[in-house]
Amino acid sequence: MFRKVLIANRGEIAVRIIRACRDLGIQTVGLFEPSDQGSLHVRFADEVVRLDSSLGYMDHQVVLQAAKETGADAIHPGYGFLAEDPDFVKACEAANVVFIGPPSSVVSALRDNLGARERVAAAGFPVPHYIPEAFCQGEMDGVQALAEQIGYPLVIKACRGGRGRGTRLVTEPSKLERAVRQAQAEARTVFGDEHVYLEKAIMPARHVEVQILGDQYGHLIHLGERDGSIMRHSQKLVVESPSPNLTPEQRAHVWQMGLDIARLFNYCNAGTVEFIMDMEGNFYFAEMKARIQVEHPVTEKVTQVDLVREQIRIAAGEPLAFRQEEIQFRGWALECRINAEDPWNNFLPSPGKLDRFRLPGGPNVRVDTYAYNGCSVPVRYDPILAKLIVWGETRVECINRMRRALEEFAIRGVRTTLPYHQRILTDPDFLAGNYTVDFLDRPLLEGEPEIELRDMAVAAAVAFISRNQRPRPVTPGRFQDGWHRNSRRLPS
Structure with missing residues (x-):
């Protein structure tokens, strides 16, 4: 070790x-x-x-x-x-x-999105229709011609993509050029490579991913699936495990596909195979992430496997601590990604000092964060402030626990997505588990945030106490008549 x-x-x-x-x-x-x-x-x-x-x-x-x-x-x-x-x-x-993490050969193979996709397709796994040609800045004529060929809606993807960066959905030709420039600029900034390619968008669809662990001795297991369909700009805001409304046959099928695709790359360490699922229940390979993911805690909750611990053990040359038959799935887990952003101002980043940072608690509630009272949220990094993870025996229990935890979570000093998550967790489509990747395209934030009467009562009580406890210096009357000065005079 x-x-x-x-x-x-x-x-x-x-x-x-x-x-x-x-x-x-x-x-x-x-x-x-x-x-x-x-x-x-x-x-x-x-x-x-x-x-x-x-x-x-x-x-x-x-x-x-x-x-x-x-x-x-x-x-x-x-x-x-x-x-x-x-x-x-x-x-x-x-x-x-x-x-x-994985060896350099695996990381290199998976970072090449086009090459990885071709390898998976050649092995007989379904992939979305795409154009196997990369475009850089100044090649808009070629992009437009192939966009007409593949048809709308389509997705622009960075050749060295990841974390949702360099990805744009285009629904009509008039929006193509701007989206391509945005995707290329983001890819150049994040990955140092501006090349993008075109893929036919599958809509409506869900995003389902399978967690993989593999050691240096060829042992490979999966730890179930997560559903990350609720996303904004390809970044997952709410993730749950297991994925709602999958049949047992669909679940077993996607697990096996994840393992088989990971074996194609001789995968070692922790990784995630991501799929797009259409409304007929068909799965298409999207990409494989050669790292731990933001969403890994929900898998940890339903399997009781510490993924980061296993990463370290595997890298140290130790064999997997579990065989596939030993992995037990229990209950339901949800994760909300709490960002320092203003949902009522086009999700503008909100850096600053945290005047108050009260964490939720109780059974089966976990918060992964770097913050505390008085901490500063810097300007230049991803605005993720905390990850709120809860577990329950059932999905209903898990959702209720997450609602309670979101209400307990208090952050002052910066704007956050806490109220946005509260609205997501009351949406009928979310409660039914019928949401797709376009879930957040709807106007979830119509109007200003609601202020309940109990919140107003609390604010009034705090203001009253604060005002009446404020020090008001007063000079006592006995100090104003001069007796204390006369008492110190010597007799004449």
């Missing part, structure tokens, strides 16, 4: 990895930029290294140098940043520092 692990990430996932390492008796090294100095992962790590590079967490050389100087024998990348960067994985391999 490793002696010391460097976490090449920040925020809630860095805190999550530090906790898993401590459970295993492993020392941790945290990285931080100046704007992240007050983050919880900086306080929790056994030692920290400040990043002064302009590239921050993306600087290969600086991150590896920090690992060497602190004596770390492994690096956990979390998600984002370096997690799916094959060049960084190769640099770790050359420096004899273990990368906690």
Whole structure:
């Protein structure tokens, strides 16, 4: 087992990895930029290294140098940043520092979205209709011609996509050019590669993904599926496991497809095979994520398997701790992604200082976060502030528990998506489990946030107490008549 692990990430996932390492008796090294100095992962790590590079967490050389100087024998990348960067994985391999994730050959194969799709299609698995040609800036004529060929609606996807970045849905020709430019600009910024390709959109559809674990000895298991259909700009806001309204046959089929596709790439460590499911129940391969995902806690809740712990054990050369028949699925889990964004202002990011940060509690409620009272939400990073995860014996119990937890969660100082999630969890289509990926295209936020009478009563009571407890300096009358001065005079 490793002696010391460097976490090449920040925020809630860095805190999550530090906790898993401590459970295993492993020392941790945290990285931080100046704007992240007050983050919880900086306080929790056994030692920290400040990043002064302009590239921050993306600087290969600086991150590896920090690992060497602190004596770390492994690096956990979390998600984002370096997690799916094959060049960084190769640099770790050359420096004899273990990368906690798949080997560079697997990361490279899966990062090439077009190549991975062709490999999966050649093996006989269904994929959405797509054009196997990549486009860069200045090639709009070719894009428009092929868009007419594939037909609308269509999806523009980054060739090195992931995390919903560089992806745009286009429903009509007049919106194509702008969407292509936006996707290319985002892909260039996030992945350093502006190439995009076109895919026929399957609508309506659901997004179903299968969690995979594989060790270095060829053992591969799945840990069930998650439903991430409720998304905005391809980022999942509400995720649940298991996926609602799947038949036992559909569930078994998608599990087996996930395992078979992972075997195509000789997959090792934690990964997720993602599918699009149409309304007839057909599954189409979308992509495979070669990393831990934001949504992994819901799988942990229904299986009681610590995925980050297993990542570390597998990278250390240990075999899988479980066989497939030993994985037991129990109950239902939900996750709400709480972002520092203003839902009533086009989801404008809302950085600032947290004046109040009260976490919900009670049985089977978990919050993954880097924040606390007085913490600052920085400007330059993804606005994810916390992940609220709950578990229940049934879906109804789970939804009720999530509603209660959202009501208990109090955040002041920045705008958040808490009220947005509250509306999602009362929507009839969500309650019935009949939602699709276009769920959030509807006007969920008509009008201003509702203010209930009990909220107004609480606000009035707090204002009254605050006003009447405010200090009002008053000079007593006996100090104004001069007796205290006369009493100190010596007799004449």
